[in-house]
Structure formats: C-alpha cells, structure tokens
Amino acid sequence: MNHKTPFWVWGLVLAGAIALPLFLHARGMDFYVSMLSRMMIYGIAACSLNLILGYGGLVSFGHAAFLGIGAYTVGILITEGVTNGWVGFAIAMGLSALVAAIIGAISLRTRGVYFIMITLAFAQMIYYLVNSIKAYGGDEGLNIKQRSDFGLGLDLKNDVTFYFVVLFVLVLSLVLISRIMASRFGRVILAIRDDDVRVDAIGFASYRYKWVLFVIAGTLGGLAGALMVNHQNYVSPNLMHWTQSGILMVMVILGGVGTLTGGLWGALVLLILEDVLAEYTLHWQFYVGWFLLAVVLLAPKGLAGLIRRKSTRKGGHA
Amino acid sequence: MTGILLLEQALNGLQFGLMLFLLASGLTLVFGIMDMINLAHGALYMVGAFLTAWLVQLTQSFWLGVVLAVMLTAVVGMLLEATLLRTLYARDHLSQVLATFALILIINESVRMIWGSDLPLSMPKALSGPVELLPGLRYPSYRLVIIAVGLVIALLLYLMVTRTRMGAWVRAGASNREMAMAMGINIRHLFTGVFGIGAALCAVAGAMLGPLLAVQVGMGENILILAFVVIVIGGIGSVWGAFVGAILVGFVDTLGRTLLPMLFRELFSPQFASAAGPAVASIAVYLLMAVVLFVRPQGLFSGR
Amino acid sequence: MNAGALLQVNDLVKNFGALRATDHVTLDVQPGEIHALIGPNGAGKTSLVAQLSGHLPSDSGQIFFEGQDVTAMPTHARVRSGLARSFQITRLFKSFTVLDNVALSVQARSGNSFSFWRPVQSEKTLTAQAMAVLHELGLQDRAQDPASELSHGEQRILELGLAVATQPKLLLLDEPMAGAGPVESERILQLIQKLRAKVAILLIEHDMDAVFRLANRISVMVNGALIATGSPQAIRLNPQVVAAYLGEEHA
Numbered sequence: 062m063n064h065k066t067p068f069w070v071w072g073l074v075l076a077g078a079i080a081l082p083l084f085l086h087a088r089g090m091d092f093y094v095s096m097l098s099r100m101m102i103y104g105i106a107a108c109s110l111n112l113i114l115g116y117g118g119l120v121s122f123g124h125a126a127f128l129g130i131g132a133y134t135v136g137i138l139i140t141e142g143v144t145n146g147w148v149g150f151a152i153a154m155g156l157s158a159l160v161a162a163i164i165g166a167i168s169l170r171t172r173g174v175y176f177i178m179i180t181l182a183f184a185q186m187i188y189y190l191v192n193s194i195k196a197y198g199g200d201e202g203l204n205i206k207q208r209s210d211f212g213l214g215l216d217l218k219n220d221v222t223f224y225f226v227v228l229f230v231l232v233l234s235l236v237l238i239s240r241i242m243a244s245r246f247g248r249v250i251l252a253i254r255d256d257d258v259r260v261d262a263i264g265f266a267s268y269r270y271k272w273v274l275f276v277i278a279g280t281l282g283g284l285a286g287a288l289m290v291n292h293q294n295y296v297s298p299n300l301m302h303w304t305q306s307g308i309l310m311v312m313v314i315l316g317g318v319g320t321l322t323g324g325l326w327g328a329l330v331l332l333i334l335e336d337v338l339a340e341y342t343l344h345w346q347f348y349v350g351w352f353l354l355a356v357v358l359l360a361p362k363g364l365a366g367l368i369r370r371k372s373t374r375k376g377g378h379a
Numbered sequence: 380m381t382g383i384l385l386l387e388q389a390l391n392g393l394q395f396g397l398m399l400f401l402l403a404s405g406l407t408l409v410f411g412i413m414d415m416i417n418l419a420h421g422a423l424y425m426v427g428a429f430l431t432a433w434l435v436q437l438t439q440s441f442w443l444g445v446v447l448a449v450m451l452t453a454v455v456g457m458l459l460e461a462t463l464l465r466t467l468y469a470r471d472h473l474s475q476v477l478a479t480f481a482l483i484l485i486i487n488e489s490v491r492m493i494w495g496s497d498l499p500l501s502m503p504k505a506l507s508g509p510v511e512l513l514p515g516l517r518y519p520s521y522r523l524v525i526i527a528v529g530l531v532i533a534l535l536l537y538l539m540v541t542r543t544r545m546g547a548w549v550r551a552g553a554s555n556r557e558m559a560m561a562m563g564i565n566i567r568h569l570f571t572g573v574f575g576i577g578a579a580l581c582a583v584a585g586a587m588l589g590p591l592l593a594v595q596v597g598m599g600e601n602i603l604i605l606a607f608v609v610i611v612i613g614g615i616g617s618v619w620g621a622f623v624g625a626i627l628v629g630f631v632d633t634l635g636r637t638l639l640p641m642l643f644r645e646l647f648s649p650q651f652a653s654a655a656g657p658a659v660a661s662i663a664v665y666l667l668m669a670v671v672l673f674v675r676p677q678g679l680f681s682g683r
Numbered sequence: 684m685n686a687g688a689l690l691q692v693n694d695l696v697k698n699f700g701a702l703r704a705t706d707h708v709t710l711d712v713q714p715g716e717i718h719a720l721i722g723p724n725g726a727g728k729t730s731l732v733a734q735l736s737g738h739l740p741s742d743s744g745q746i747f748f749e750g751q752d753v754t755a756m757p758t759h760a761r762v763r764s765g766l767a768r769s770f771q772i773t774r775l776f777k778s779f780t781v782l783d784n785v786a787l788s789v790q791a792r793s794g795n796s797f798s799f800w801r802p803v804q805s806e807k808t809l810t811a812q813a814m815a816v817l818h819e820l821g822l823q824d825r826a827q828d829p830a831s832e833l834s835h836g837e838q839r840i841l842e843l844g845l846a847v848a849t850q851p852k853l854l855l856l857d858e859p860m861a862g863a864g865p866v867e868s869e870r871i872l873q874l875i876q877k878l879r880a881k882v883a884i885l886l887i888e889h890d891m892d893a894v895f896r897l898a899n900r901i902s903v904m905v906n907g908a909l910i911a912t913g914s915p916q917a918i919r920l921n922p923q924v925v926a927a928y929l930g931e932e933h934a
Binding site: 241244246248258265270 | 787
C-alpha cells in the first residue's frame with residue numbers, strides 16, 4: 062500500500078465503501094448502488110492501464126481492446142450457454158493475456174510515438190474484427206440474458222451483491238498492484254520508466270520486463286471487461302473504440318499517473334462529473350472538456366498531485 | 380468488366396488518399412516540428428466542413444463558401460495555436476494527449492451547440508453528373524474535381540516546402556529546432572503559420588469530402604486515426620512521406636474493401652468469405668502499418 | 684588475436700551514412716590493466732564504447748570478451764558476462780534514492796527479478812551490499828536522498844558506482860570525470876585506482892593528468908581510427924600523436 066497514507070485511512074475508506082451500498086439499499090436507492098459498481102469497474106480498468114502507463118511509462122493507446130476481449134468472451138460464452146462465472150472469467154482473462162502477449166511482443170519493439178500508434182492500430186484491428194462478427198451482434202452489440210453464475214449462493218442480478226463482488230475484485234486488484242510495484246519486478250519497472258537504456262546497461266533485459274507488465278495489465282483489463290458485460294448485460298464494439306482508450310487514459314492522468322489509486326479516483330471523478338452534468342445539460346461533454354483542460358494546465362500531476370505533499374519517494378515507490 | 384471496376388476503385392482510392400494527404404501533411408508538420416501530438420486535428424477538419432456547409436447556405440455559392448470557410452478555419456487554427464496549443468509544446472506527450480482530447484470534446488460540443496449534430500452540404504449542381512473517361516467508365520465529375528484540387532494543393536505544398544524561404548525554415552525547424560532558432564528564424568511566428576496552413580488544409584479536405592461523407596459531429600475522430608496511420612507509415616515530419624503514405628492508405632483501404640471480399644469469395648467457402656472478407660478489408664490499413672513498422676520502424680521517409 | 688586478452692576488438696567498422704565513425708579499429712584490453720583511449724572530440728570514442736557495450740550495432744568486425752564472440756550479444760547479456768559501462772552523459776534513476784540506484788545494480792546480479800510478491804525493501808542483503816558500495820564511493824551519507832538532488836560531481840560518482848556494483852570483469856568508462864569539480868574528480872581517480880588489478884578498465888578521458896597517472900597503456904584515436912598504442916612514455920614521445928592531439932590538449 063502507499064506508504065504515505067496510513068492504514069487507518071484505508072480502513073476508513075473501505076468501511077465506508079462497505080456501508081454505503083447497504084445504506085443506499087435501505088433507502089431503496091439501488092440505482093445508485095449500480096452506478097457505484099459501474100464506477101468501480103472503470104476504476105479497475107483505469108488501474109490496469111495505470112500499470113503500463115503510469116508505472117511503466119508506456120503510453121498505450123489501445124487498452125480498451127482488452128476490456129472488449131474480456132467482455133465479449135464472457136458475453137459469447139453466456140450466449141452459448143456457458144454461464145459458469147469461474148470458467149467464463151478464467152477464459153476471458155486467459156484470452157486477454159494471450160492477446161496482450163502477442164500485441165506486446167510486437168509493439169514493445171518500438172518506442173515513443175510509434176509505440177502509441179502501433180498499440181492504437183492493434184486496438185482498431187480488434188475493434189473492426191469484432192464489429193464484423195455478425196453472429197454476435199456486429200455493430201449493434203450483444204445482449205446477454207443472464208449474468209455470470211459463480212455459485213456460492215451469489216445472485217449477481219442483485220445490485221448490492223454485484224457491488225460487493227466488484228468491490229472485492231477492486232480491493233484484490235489494488236493489493237496485487239501494490240505488491241507487484243513493491244517487489245523486485247516493480248523496482249525494475251520503475252527504473253525502466255526513468256531510463257530503460259540504463260536498465261539494460263546494468264544487466265536487465267528491459268524488454269522482457271515491459272512485456273510481462275503489459276500482459277499483466279491486459280489480463281486485468283480483461284477482468285474489468287468481464288465485470289462490465291455483467292453490469293450492462295450488454296457489450297458493443299464501441300467499448301473498444303479508440304476514444305474509449307482515450308477516456309481510460311484521461312482517467313489515469315486525471316487521478317494521477319503512477320499512483321496506486323490514481324486510476325480509481327480519476328474514474329470516479331470523471332464518471333460522477335459526467336452523470337451530474339448530464340442531468341443539467343445536453344452538452345455536458347463541453348464542460349468536461351474544459352475541466353480536463355484546466356487539470357492539464359493547472360495540475361500537471363493530476364488531481365492526486367494537488368492533494369499529495371511533495372516528499373521523498375523511498376524505495377522508488379511512487 | 381472487372382477492369383472498369385478496378386479503375387473506378389483506383390480513382391476512388393486516389394481521391395480519398397489525396398484528401399487524407401491534406402490532413403496528414405498538417406499533422407506531420409506539427410508533429411515533426413513542434414513535437415506535439417494533436418488529437419484535435421480531426422476537429423479542425425470537422426469545423427471546416429461545418430463552416431463550409433453553413434457559408435454555402437448563406438452565400439448560395441459552393442466555391443465562395445469553401446474559400447471563406449477555409450480562411451475562417453485557418454484563423455481559428457491560428458488563434459488556437461497562439462492561445463492554448465503553444466503552452467503544450469514543452470509538455471510531455473501524455474499531457475498533450477489529454478489536453479487535445481479535451482479540446483475534441485469542447486470543439487465537438489461547441490459545433491453541436493451552434494449548428495446541431497449535422498448540416499446538409501451538397502456538391503455544386505454543375506458537378507453532380509458523371510464524366511465518361513473511357514468507353515464504359517463513367518466517373519462522377521465531382522470526385523474528379525477533388526482529385527484535381529488535391530493534386531494542385533500537393534504541388535503547391537511541394538513548391539512551398541522546397542522552393543520558398545518559409546519552406547526552408549520549415550524544413551530546418553523539422554530537423555533541428557534549436558539550430559533554427561539560433562539562426563534567427565522567428566520560431567513562434569513560424570509555428571503559428573504552420574498551424575494555420577495545417578488548419579486550412581484540414582478545412583479543404585472537410586469541405587471537399589463533406590458532400591460525399593456527410594457533415595456531422597464526430598466525423599473528425601474516424602478520419603484522424605487514418606491520418607495518424609498515414610504519417611506513421613510515411614515517417615513523422617516528412618511531407619513527401621505523408622503524400623506517399625496517404626496515397627498508399629487511400630488505395631489499400633478503398634481497393635481492399637472491394638477486392639478482398641471478392642478474393643475471399645473466390646478462395647473460401649461463402650460463409651467464411653462473407654464474414655471474413657469485410658473484416659479483413661477493414662483492418663487492411665492497420666496490417667499495412669504494422670508491416671511497415673516492423674520492417675522500417677521509423678516510417679518510410681523519416682527525416683530523423 | 685591476442686591470446687589471454689580479456690577484451691579483443693578486431694577490425695571494427697561503423698558508418699553513419701558518409702561518416703566513418705569507427706575505422707577498422709583493432710585493440711585489446713588485458714586482465715587487470717587500465718587501458719586509456721584518448722583523442723580529440725568527435726574522434727569516435729563514444730561510438731566505439733557504444734559498440735563494445737552493445738548499444739550500437741557495428742557494420743563489420745568482431746568483439747571478443749573472455750574469448751567468446753559477443754558481437755551480436757545484447758547489452759544486458761554482456762553485462763551479465765561481466766562487461767559493464769558507465770555513460771558520458773549521466774544516466775541515473777532520478778526518481779530513486781541514491782541507495783536504491785545502487786541496490787538495483789546489485790539486484791541485477793543477485794537472483795531472479797521476476798519476483799512479484801515479496802517487497803524488495805525487505806531484502807536486507809541487497810540493502811547491505813548497496814550500502815557497502817556507497818561506502819566505497821563515499822556517498823553513504825546521501826543514501827536516502829533522491830538521486831536528482833546530488834550535485835553534478837556526486838552524480839558522476841554515482842554513475843561510476845552503478846557500473847561497479849554489477850561486479851564486472853571489465854569496465855568501459857566514458858569520461859567518468861566529465862563535468863566533475865576537482866574534489867570529485869580526485870575521488871573518482873582514487874576509485875579507479877582502487878579498482879586496478881581487480882577489474883580491467885577501458886578508460887576514455889580528456890583529463891591528461893589523470894590519464895598519465897592511471898594508464899598502463901594508451902591508445903590514440905583520431906577520426907575513427909587508432910593511430911597509436913603503447914605505454915604512456917611512448918605515446919608522449921610519438922610525433923604523430925603529438926601533432927594530432929597532445930599539442931592542442933596540453934594547454
């Protein structure tokens with residue numbers, strides 16, 4: 062966990078996260094519980110992107126593809142009658158990992174803007190490929206009749222139950238990311254972000270480390286996608302459009318690049334902003350745009366940078 | 380029969396490629412000289428199209444509308460550069476992505492607020508008929524005009540970049556900005572000028588393609604991707620690379636969409652062909668880019 | 684081919700378009716020796732080092748390390764074999780502390796770094812070994828400071844330290860004292876002296892006093908080609924060398 066924020070703060074946040082849906086449900090406001098679930102799912106997606114973007118310094122413009130792969134895998138499986146959540150999610154994550162391995166192997170041979178472009182190209186390829194699969198909805202998307210079944214007495218149709226499942230996955234993801242970044246592997250990754258040529262020069266094959274990180278991030282993205290199709294009961298190729306990748310990047314940058322929970326906060330802020338503004342005006346994107354612009358110009362380290370005090374980063378742990 | 384079809388599609392490919400070139404040349408110059416990723420470039424294309432549609436209605440003259448729209452868009456572009464974009468040159472690519480992404484949202488919604496989600500724009504009546512180029516080949520005269528406009532502008536750009544003083548400055552700035560500054564070139568004015576020209580080129584493309592592709596909010600995002608693919612293939616900073624890349628992409632995309640499904644139907648079972656054909660056709664351009672990057676990672680004509 | 688040479692470079696050629704940066708260079712470094720490489724700016728010394736470290740591919744020629752052909756070997760593999768390099772323009776991990784910079788080098792040669800769960804800060808051995816290196820460098824008091832806050836001279840020392848911490852058999856030092864003040868330069872010199880006999884060194888340096896103090900042998904490079912190799916005395920007296928280089932430099 063972030064060494065600057067003491068444990069009791071996290072405990073408080075977690076307690077709040079657990080109490081909130083129960084409170085809302087008691088008030089009959091299940092709709093808001095569902096909204097929160099959606100925000101957390103995007104939070105997981107943004108945190109997965111933050112792994113390669115924030116910690117790895119790799120500007121990947123095709124991350125939404127992994128969400129799409131995860132979502133479509135589970136969606137197609139359910140449509141074909143395979144509703145077991147464990148199986149569905151495992152295959153979704155496995156497929157995401159495989160695709161990430163292939164895309165990473167090719168893209169990571171390039172640098173800078175070419176890396177950005179080639180990840181974008183791959184994402185577009187996947188977008189168009191999925192778009193052309195008429196059997197599963199094509200450009201109209203795919204509706205699923207039921208949600209994943211994990212047994213254990215969990216009915217995912219229940220908004221509160223679903224919320225806790227998502228919360229569980231979110232906490233697990235954050236713990237995982239935190240441990241990874243504090244490990245030997247994580248230190249190499251942070252060094253690569255500073256100077257990958259030097260990392261090679263002290264004896265690490267930096268390409269391999271970048272590749273493994275890319276696969277981990279893709280897998281986590283696939284997991285987010287699997288949750289997303291469950292939440293929406295629907296998935297469309299639009300989930301993989303490059304503008305979606307852009308939105309994920311915005312969430313990461315907004316929340317603070319390279320911080321553990323930056324992606325989560327960025328997702329929350331952006332989605333809350335969207336929902337609130339959409340109530341008042343049809344042109345909410347206009348205001349969101351100005352907000353984002355203000356953040357870039359005034360808060361270069363994202364919102365997390367505004368709150369955080371400048372201090373020595375010990376252990377290379379941002 | 381197929382020969383005529385091929386020729387027609389080739390002309391379509393050329394036409395599309397030339398318009399892509401207009402977009403890509405501005406983009407590659409901005410990227411090459413100012414080292415800035417500008418996602419809002421497509422938005423300028425859209426603004427050009429909307430302004431054209433609006434001014435054509437006002438003036439009741441297609442060409443007058445186009446000329447005015449192009450000039451206005453250039454002004455908009457230069458204002459944008461002088462106020463906002465200038466502050467991004469020194470920032471990292473990530474900040475540029477975020478800021479110009481925000482700009483897309485703002486510009487898209489602004490257009491929607493002013494004109495609504497789309498505006499009608501039709502080609503001039505005089506050009507709405509076909510021309511018989513060869514026996515059996517009737518080609519829309521409007522598209523021929525687009526090709527002509529594209530080629531003329533390409534030639535003018537070539538002359539400007541290679542023969543004029545400004546062009547020399549641009550080339551100097553593209554290869555070494557500090558050196559160019561040290562030699563006394565007013566970098567700020569140069570940048571604003573380059574951006575203005577880029578915006579004008581976007582507007583021309585938007586105006587020309589408007590009658591064919593429909594003038595609507597969001598038209599920029601789709602074509603922007605292709606423009607980026609073009610400059611990656613051609614090599615960042617190279618206008619000649621943008622030209623070659625754009626023609627290549629125009630051909631591959633247009634011909635791919637007609638030929639690949641046909642080819643697939645010849646080679647594979649009808650079910651596979653009807654599913655895979657269009658799919659592969661739509662990704663043909665990206666496959667091309669991946670191949671180019673694999674073989675020559677810096678693009679075909681990179682100056683770096 | 685010089686039998687027993689730790690590093691053997693044969694007929695290395697590198698062109699940048701029309702510019703011949705490395706012109707049929709043949710040289711060797713013996714175990715335990717300090718072999719200095721001098722020459723005017725732009726002579727191609729850094730390009731040569733980049734080829735030896737694996738950062739720049741050669742057009743033709745061979746590089747042998749401990750008798751093994753490493754010409755096509757990637758940089759990180761060469762480092763693992765014991766051939767390490769420091770950079771002329773400081774390349775440190777600016778967001779890390781001084782200690783963690785060195786600890787990373789130590790980590791590179793100690794075990795598997797595809798470890799995802801155990802916090803690296805809990806590895807006492809790594810930290811201890813890194814601190815030991817810092818003591819050697821004289822930077823132990825700066826251990827917890829971010830590397831970006833070091834003075835330029837201290838950064839040059841750390842730069843050297845990163846390469847040394849990989850426990851190499853041969854060090855390629857590219858102007859280790861570049862930009863360092865007199866105090867730090869002296870410290871770097873002492874460090875190199877201490878390494879002598881334990882680690883072979885190919886040293887690029889402009890500081891002639893340092894070169895003549897340290898070197899067992901000196902090679903002179905002009906316009907990409909080696910024009911002379913020999914003991915410091917021989918080089919001093921070589922008329923070609925004096926004409927091409929020492930005359931201007933010895934100001």
